[in-house]
Amino acid sequence: MVTKAIVFAAAAYGIALVVALFVAAIIKLIFFAVNLRGGGGSKTRPVQKA
Amino acid sequence: MDFSIWDLFQGLYTFTLEEPKVAAVRFLLITLGFLFIYLGYRKILDPLLMIPMAIGMIGVNAGVLILDAGEAGNLFVNPLVSDQGQLLDALQINFLQPIFNFTFSNGLIACLVFMGIGAITDLDYLLARPMMSMMIALAAELGTILTLPIGVAAGLTINEAASIALVGGADGPMVLYGSLKLAKDLFVPITVVAYLYLSLCYAGYPYLIKLMIPKKLRGIPMDPFAIPEVSAGKKFAFAVIAMGILSLLFPVAAPLFASFFLGVAVKELKLTRFQEFLSGPLLYGSTLFLGLVLGALLSADVILDSKVLLLLGLGVLALLLSGIGGLIGGLIYYKLSKKKVNPLIGIAGVSCLPTTAKVAQKCAAEANVFAMILPYAMGPCVAGVITTAIITGIYVGGIPHL
Numbered sequence: 312m313v314t315k316a317i318v319f320a321a322a323a324y325g326i327a328l329v330v331a332l333f334v335a336a337i338i339k340l341i342f343f344a345v346n347l348r349g350g351g352g353s354k355t356r357p358v359q360k361a
Numbered sequence: 362m363d364f365s366i367w368d369l370f371q372g373l374y375t376f377t378l379e380e381p382k383v384a385a386v387r388f389l390l391i392t393l394g395f396l397f398i399y400l401g402y403r404k405i406l407d408p409l410l411m412i413p414m415a416i417g418m419i420g421v422n423a424g425v426l427i428l429d430a431g432e433a434g435n436l437f438v439n440p441l442v443s444d445q446g447q448l449l450d451a452l453q454i455n456f457l458q459p460i461f462n463f464t465f466s467n468g469l470i471a472c473l474v475f476m477g478i479g480a481i482t483d484l485d486y487l488l489a490r491p492m493m494s495m496m497i498a499l500a501a502e503l504g505t506i507l508t509l510p511i512g513v514a515a516g517l518t519i520n521e522a523a524s525i526a527l528v529g530g531a532d533g534p535m536v537l538y539g540s541l542k543l544a545k546d547l548f549v550p551i552t553v554v555a556y557l558y559l560s561l562c563y564a565g566y567p568y569l570i571k572l573m574i575p576k577k578l579r580g581i582p583m584d585p586f587a588i589p590e591v592s593a594g595k596k597f598a599f600a601v602i603a604m605g606i607l608s609l610l611f612p613v614a615a616p617l618f619a620s621f622f623l624g625v626a627v628k629e630l631k632l633t634r635f636q637e638f639l640s641g642p643l644l645y646g647s648t649l650f651l652g653l654v655l656g657a658l659l660s661a662d663v664i665l666d667s668k669v670l671l672l673l674g675l676g677v678l679a680l681l682l683s684g685i686g687g688l689i690g691g692l693i694y695y696k697l698s699k700k701k702v703n704p705l706i707g708i709a710g711v712s713c714l715p716t717t718a719k720v721a722q723k724c725a726a727e728a729n730v731f732a733m734i735l736p737y738a739m740g741p742c743v744a745g746v747i748t749t750a751i752i753t754g755i756y757v758g759g760i761p762h763l
């Protein structure tokens with residue numbers, strides 16, 4: 312049972328890694344799509360002077 | 362007239378009727394309740410959760426009386442009742458029974474808390490640096506992954522081990538949801554252990570940080586104004602798309618995803634009335650009843666389960682391993698960024714939104730008063746909620762088929 316748990320945990324981590332990368336890719340895609348549309352782009356916050 | 366003075370003071374009388382072991386544990390839980398109230402009052406433990414939980418603990422263990430059937434019981438809640446007739450009676454007698462049956466046993470309370478958390482979550486840095494945030498958060502799931510086989514090796518079933526391993530994700534609602542789905546018999550001690558340790562994170566993690574990260578690295582400053590501003594439209598688009606895709610991938614965790622991203626969507630769409638409701642009355646009302654019902658479920662017979670001691674140990678181990686994993690992730694990004702990233706943001710990947718991000722900021726400021734890393738730490742912290750929900754989905758969906 313321990314071996315089964317190790318295999319399952321390793322597989323779970325692998326799947327979580329793929330899905331996490333997928334979520335990060337979705338974010339990049341949204342940025343790309345919105346920027347392509349020309350709206351809601353990212354900009355650096357204005358630097359506040361002391 | 363068959364009347365004894367003890368009929369008036371049944372809370373005390375029942376101590377003499379019970380087995381010495383049960384009576385001793387009841388007394389211990391009442392004392393522990395007072396200790397939690399003191400620690401909550403002194404803000405050593407999170408008072409928002411600990412005060413209602415401790416009140417519930419004291420009430421249910423002190424307020425034991427002789428019921429009609431001649432057995433000892435209480436008027437708070439009976440989690441073991443399953444027969445329909447008995448359930449109907451319990452719903453009319455026990456004052457917390459409706460909350461338990463209609464919000465706990467179906468995971469609703471976890472979803473309500475998640476809606477509130479979503480409504481106060483700032484996605485800016487996650488969206489500005491998605492890859493780094495997600496990878497650090499994944500590194501900080503080390504405890505969630507390793508505690509599963511360790512728990513099985515220690516004698517738990519794989520369902521129970523997975524439930525306690527979720528403590529490593531440091532999200533109370535997720536542990537509650539996962540343990541209800543995987544190990545219903547042990548969900549009370551597992552959830553109590555989780556919330557107890559999560560409220561200790563703020564005090565405990567700084568020691569781990571000081572042990573693993575040299576002071577020079579802890580004080581690395583990061584420019585908070587260099588974070589790109591992300592429009593509300595992008596955050597809203599991410600919330601709805603991510604909710605749809607993650608629900609498609611992990612239907613068992615779809616209620617959690619829907620609840621969290623509903624809160625985010627409401628915030629980003631600036632539906633002010635809804636946001637005020639979710640982040641105020643709903644979040645705090647749910648937290649109040651979550652604590653109260655958890656405390657009321659913590660009766661002597663629950664604690665006498667031989668597995669509780671093991672759960673206490675595995676809970677600490679899960680959080681410790683996740684903290685180590687997160688800090689290793691932070692150190693890797695420190696190297697990859699050519700020493701520009703403060704490795705402390707790794708601890709924020711453990712999640713426990715927003716406690717670990719605050720821990721990172723606190724430790725950075727102790728090493729260098731000009732180090733402002735909180736906005737950066739919020740990225741992995743929010744990503745940690747998503748990675749924990751993903752792993753919860755994999756555990757809840759996959760383990761019953763093993």
